[in-house]
Amino acid sequence: DAKTTQPNSMESNEEEPVHLPCNHSTISGTDYIHWYRQLPSQGPEYVIHGLTSNVNNRMASLAIAEDRKSSTLILHRATLRDAAVYYCILRDDHNNAGNMLTFGGGTRLMVKP
Amino acid sequence: DGGITQSPKYLFRKEGQNVTLSCEQNLNHDAMYWYRQDPGQGLRLIYYSQIVNDFQKGDIAEGYSVSREKKESFPLTVTSAQKNPTAFYLCASSIVDPDTQYFGPGTRLTVL
Numbered sequence: 091d092a093k094t095t096q097p098n099s100m101e102s103n104e105e106e107p108v109h110l111p112c113n114h115s116t117i118s119g120t121d122y123i124h125w126y127r128q129l130p131s132q133g134p135e136y137v138i139h140g141l142t143s144n145v146n147n148r149m150a151s152l153a154i155a156e157d158r159k160s161s162t163l164i165l166h167r168a169t170l171r172d173a174a175v176y177y178c179i180l181r182d183d184h185n186n187a188g189n190m191l192t193f194g195g196g197t198r199l200m201v202k203p
Numbered sequence: 204d205g206g207i208t209q210s211p212k213y214l215f216r217k218e219g220q221n222v223t224l225s226c227e228q229n230l231n232h233d234a235m236y237w238y239r240q241d242p243g244q245g246l247r248l249i250y251y252s253q254i255v256n257d258f259q260k261g262d263i264a265e266g267y268s269v270s271r272e273k274k275e276s277f278p279l280t281v282t283s284a285q286k287n288p289t290a291f292y293l294c295a296s297s298i299v300d301p302d303t304q305y306f307g308p309g310t311r312l313t314v315l
Contacts, residue, residue, distance in 0.1 A: 135306065136304065
């Protein structure tokens with residue numbers, strides 16, 4: 091599986107936008123980019139995913155570089171409830187071999203009031 | 204409400220005892236997964252099952268066993284062979300060809 095690299099931690103102020111980067115220089119053509127987040131002492135929850143085009147949903151936006159070697163998760167207005175560990179994961183959604191997710195260390199986002 | 208449940212939330216066991224963690228889902232999902240998380244680390248896959256009566260080992264299956272007799276249930280047994288069982292255990296489910304895995308709230312196992 092292709093690997094991802096994320097900063098260990100980031101800080102943000104409440105109600106400001108947050109840009110969480112992810113590098114995936116060895117991404118293959120069929121790898122989708124998935125983002126999950128994990129709040130303290132809870133299971134992870136799905137945030138967003140994409141292949142080539144930028145994606146938006148009610149939780150966040152995903153900006154994917156043209157060469158697909160990096161992506162950025164954008165939280166438009168951070169709230170205290172967005173404080174969590176954010177995981178960037180590559181998964182080959184064309185390979186139906188269990189649909190497993192390989193979690194790295196993620197980025198711990200701290201939101202200051 | 205549809206969802207995935209794990210019980211108990213906290214579990215304490217003595218060293219050398221087997222213990223079974225429960226995972227139930229009413230989402231009608233075919234696939235289910237067990238992950239282990241150690242403090243400050245990401246999740247690691249223990250076992251997964253794509254369909255009833257079938258399951259495969261993940262990256263760290265040694266010392267664990269599972270069964271999948273019903274679609275909605277995927278219990279995990281932590282055996283005495285698991286050398287360092289204290290961890291946070293997470294169960295997840297998905298439809299076979301999904302965008303999303305849905306996670307339970309987790310069980311924190313402490314072996315004394």
